[in-house]
Amino acid sequence: MTGGIAAYKACELLRRFTESGHDVTVVPTESALEFVGAPTWxxxxxKPVATDVWTDVHQVPHVRLGQSADLVVVAPATADTIARAAHGLADDLLTNTLLTARCPVVLAPAMHTEMWEHPATQANVATLRERGVLVVEPAEGRLTGKDTGKGRLPEPGEIFELCTQVLARGAGTAQDLAGRHVVVSAGGTREYLDPVRFLGNRSSGLQGYALARAAAARGAEVTLVAANTSLPDPAGVKVVRVETTGQLRDVVVPAAASADAVVMAAAPADFRPLAVSDAKIKKASDGSAPAIELQQNPDILHEISTSRPRAGTVVVGFAAETGDETGSVLDLARAKLARKGCDLLVVNDVSGGAVFGSPDNEAVILGADGTATDVPRGSKSALAHAIWDQVARRLQD
Known part of the structure; x- marks a missing residue:
């Protein structure tokens, strides 16, 4: 870690690594130790902590650390360290380690908004990304003092999740979504009946968030449109929060215009009340129930799939099916794929409430080209990467 006020958050990140069984060597800069001392690390x-190349010099630490690492993560990464890394300087143990590392490298910047947005910093970040370094987009929020804006270190738990995915993909794995902008929707929309009641669905948003995390780990610029979720913001992901299907459409459709891929993992409500009561609907004294007239919501997936404002955009839909007397789950899904016009359709069999709120998932990914890929039951992260594998392949065609 480097010398920013967010250095204290790295203690939590270190704890998560060590408690999950990883062997961690802490390499701080001198200024980082002004915020959190060496005894803590x-x-x-x-393990002992050093900042210079002269400690235990017989072990050649300035070369050995980078050569032996499976992952190097710098959190927080200051503007100064980013600049030194981009220019190949090696004046302390950390920058020497970055030069000798042949494993994946993750930088989690933390600085004031003006510093992050400065052309020099943006040029340095672009240089590092071109070299294959995963530079995480900083979060927005409270900074040092009373300032707020973009530049906040993402939460340690989310940095850990991203790093776990990078480790799982292994050394030498290309960031096949680097330079791509992807839009992911997640959660379930609500359509209000009155100020306190709504029509909704059981979508937790977990799969959409897993897709956003996986895309960020593969180097993409990610916009996550989240409908009624309480999940923490994934590291390096821009999150836009919405409630209704109309609001979801108002965000997703314009964002799709500049996207290389759009993955509609959210569960939009198919219908909304024709009229919304300004006051809470009261129970009738005679025990009768009010009649609620519904109207159909816009079909966002169909609109994006058929309009294609940007040539080459890959569009992915989801189908939560149970099957009925008209056909099996896959029969209904294939008909939906043709009707929606998307490139890929991820099919979940949700009979008996399966999938909703579960950390695991299984699916069949249907392609408009006639392909069908079975993804066996596993983590939603594993399914997310299987989906991005299909998307990346189509983006390269």
Whole structure:
């Protein structure tokens, strides 16, 4: 870690790595130790801490650390360290480690908005990304003092999740979504009947968030449109929150115009009340129930699939099916794929409430080209990467 006020958050990140069984060597800069001292890092990692290349010089640490690492993550990464890394400087143990590392490298910037947006910083970030470094987009929120804006270190738990995915993909794995802008929707929309009641569905948003995290780990610029979720913002992801299907459409359709891929993992309500009561609907004294007239909501997936404002955009839909007397789950899904006009359709069999709120998922990914890919039951993260594998292949065609 480097010398920013967010260095204290790295203690939590270190704890998550060590408690999950990883062997961690902490390499701070001198200025980082002004914020959190060496005894803290040594106690949490179980290893001595050094900032210079002269400590234990017989072990050649300035070369050995980078050569032996499976992952190098710099959190927080200051503007100064980003600049030194981009220009190949090697004046301390951390920058020497970055030069010798042949494993994936993740930088999690943290700085004031003006520093992040400065042309020099943006040029340095672009240089590092061109070299294959995963530079995470900083979060927006409270900064040092009273300032707020973009530049906040993402939450340690989310940095850990991103790093876990990078580790799982392994060294030498290309960031096949680098330079791509992807839009992901997640959660379930609500259509209000009155100020306190709504029509909704059981979507938790977990699969959409897994898709956003996976895309960020593969180097993409990610816009996540989240409908009524309480999940933490994934590291490096721009999150836009919505409630209704109309609001979802108002965000997704314009965002799709500049997107290389759109994955509609959200569950939009198919219908909304024709009229919304300004006051809470009261129970009738005679026990009768009010009649609620519904109207159909816009079909966002069909609109994006058929309009294609940007040539080459890959569009992915989801189908939660149970099957009925008219056909099996896959029969109904294939008909939906043709009707919607998307490139890929991820089919979930939700009979008996399966999938909703579960950390695991299984699916069949149907392609408009006639392909069908079975994804066995596993984590929603595993399914997310299987989906992005299909998307990346089509983007390269």
């Amino acid at each position: 040594a106690a949490l990692s179980g």
